[in-house]
Amino acid sequence: MSKQNPKSKSRKELTKATEASAEGTAANVEVPEKKSFIKEMTPEEKQKAHREGIIKTIVSSILGILAGVIMFAQYGTGTERIWYVILMIVIGVTYYAQKLIYPQLKIDVKEFKFKDWFYVEFIVIDFFLVTWTLLLN
Template sequence: MSKQSPKSKSRKELTKAAETSIEGTAADVEVPEKKSFIKQLTPEEKQKAHREGIIKTIVSSILGILAGLILYSQYGTGEDRMWYAILMIVIGITYYVQKLIYPSLKINVKEFKFKDWFYVEFMVIDFFLVTWTLLLN
């Protein structure tokens, strides 16, 4: 057998000690369970959210249809107007009209996020363009 020098002996002991301390701490450390941050809705809250979604869709579609009818009666084909200006006018007016209508329908407008406003305005523009296009044909 070969004799170990004091330096090599201490190195081996240090590595063994480090391995055992790592294994010991790994076994002692508890991994916390991943918590789900999704709020579970009660059936009443689900029903209320569903009802509000339907109301938002109906109001925005009616506003879009009305905008299409009004602008067709005012501008006809709109060839002498800038189309993007007409779209911005429709978006601006319907945004403020919806801010006034929704509280009377018991929908909290302060809880609206960008996604909600984008959704209702997209519906308005869709129905506006479809209505105007159908009237032009």
């Protein structure tokens, strides 16, 4: 067993005393609550956001299905083209189509962030690939 150094023993006692005094003063001082920066939505805003989410999903899924049918009619199996070129064509066309469709449905595309565009394009690509695959079989 090693003996404790008198200096280390006094340091430990000093830190314990400091912690005890800090706890005593902290109990007497009231700490203001942290303000939340998350805006609480009213029931009307929640309902509007939910409705817009459903509309975005429906529009992007319909565009994906249409793209699958059109690409099947145009390219068939797609062996003459490189597959990612067809994918880029679908992404580009549906992106601009959605930029034109959503304002007519009273959805503000200026509020869209990267996450929103990624979401709707992901749905388009999913429905496009599923539709095209089903038509190929």
